[in-house]
Amino acid sequence: MPFLFVTFHSILSVIGCILNGMLCHVAMWKSPTVIKTYSIITVNFAITNLAICFVNFVLQMRMIPIEKTIIFVSYGPCQWLNNGICFDLYSVLVHVYTHTIWLLFISFLYRYYVMVKSEPTKTKVKLLLLLIYLPSFIQMILLFFEFTDPSELLRIQETLVPQYILRGLMVFGIADSTSFNAMFSIIHVAVMSTPIVMCIVVLRKKILKKMTFKGVAVNSNTRSLQLQLLRALTFQALIPCFYLIGVVSYFISRLEIYRDPFFEYLIFSAFLFVPVLTPISAFTFVTPYRKWLLKTFHLKIQKVESGRFETREETHDTRVQSNQTNK
Incomplete structure (x- = not known):
């Protein structure tokens, strides 16, 4: 299983780094004027996801929750470093994961805001992104102080789950996950995703209603791009389901419902x-x-159809391509 785990994480991490690197470039330099302000959020998304993929590649962690203790085993390049660095990288990884959830919420909130009010300035968007980053940043700083001596973790593991053989592996973690610092992180990751997803569902319905409301003055170009972004965000709204899978796996192990390395991986x-x-x-x-x-x-x-909101430019391009094909 460790071999399959490392292979899976290595491949997906590299793919993620490449895709997010390209997205960062295109969003920063190739975004049309109508979504230039929104592209600031997209760039933040890309940078955050790029950080996730890179740090995940270095760590490639298996999580072993044992009562109040959480033990991590690194199978990535981090195993050749030291426990303290690996733990700090874990703190960084968790904080960028939580930030992506907030970014998803802001993405929907932004699309709704521009439907009912004028588009915010780039300065306001940047300030908002800084504001929503603060909880994740505080979470990271708090976790830095929760490092536990690996020998203590191994003692707990050998007492409670002696069937695991972890000596000789890169082990790090938190001895008491009920402490304020650790609980802040757990609640931030495991609890907040549910209300955010509910807010996203509500915002999506409101956006759809506004887009079909005749009283909203939106030209065809803007409306088409908004519809495309909405489709992307709707797809992204399904992505937190993978967070749910991870959270459920965590509680299955943490509550001793079923102890199996599969759920820990x-x-x-x-x-x-x-x-x-x-x-x-x-x-x-x-x-x-x-x-x-x-x-x-x-x-x-x-050409991907965008319903009755497609732009004139897209229609023209399609006709030109069609004529060239016929020739």
Whole structure:
């Protein structure tokens, strides 16, 4: 199982780094004017997910919750470093995971806001992103102080789950996860995702209602791009399900419902789908990004219908391509 785990994490982490690196570039330099302000959020998404994939590649962790104790075993390059560095990287990894959830919420909130009010300035968007980053940043700082001596962790493990042989492996973790610092992180990751997803569902319905409301003055270009972004965000709204899989696996092990290494490996394996699927949604549903990707790799451009809100430019491009094909 460790071999399959390492292979899975290595491949997905590398793919995630490549996809998010490309998304960061295209969002920063190739975004059309109509979504230039929103692209600031996309760039934050890409940078955050890139950090997740890189740190995950270095760590490749298995989580072993044992009563109040949480033990991590690293199978990645971190195993050749020291326990303190690995633990600090874990703190960084968890904080960027929580930040992605907040970014997803802000993405939907932004789309609704521009439907009912004028588009905010870039300065306001950047200040908002800084504000929502603070809880994750505080979480990371608090976790830095929860490092436990590995010998203490191994003593607890050998007492409570002696069937595991962890000596000789890169082990780090938290001896008492009921402390304030650790509980802040657990609640932030495991509890907050549910109300955020509920808010996203509500915001999505409101956006759809506004987009079909005749009284909203939105030109066809803007409306089409908004619809494309909404489709991408709707797909992204399904992504937190992978958080749920990881959280459920955590509680299955933590509550001793069923003790099996499979669930311990699954916790962070399920989380890893999030930073990989997010850029895929952007390249699939946002036309300017999709066209850039296809052009960059010299692939045939396939027009994706955007319903009755498609832009005149897209329609014109399609006719030109069709005429060229007939010739």
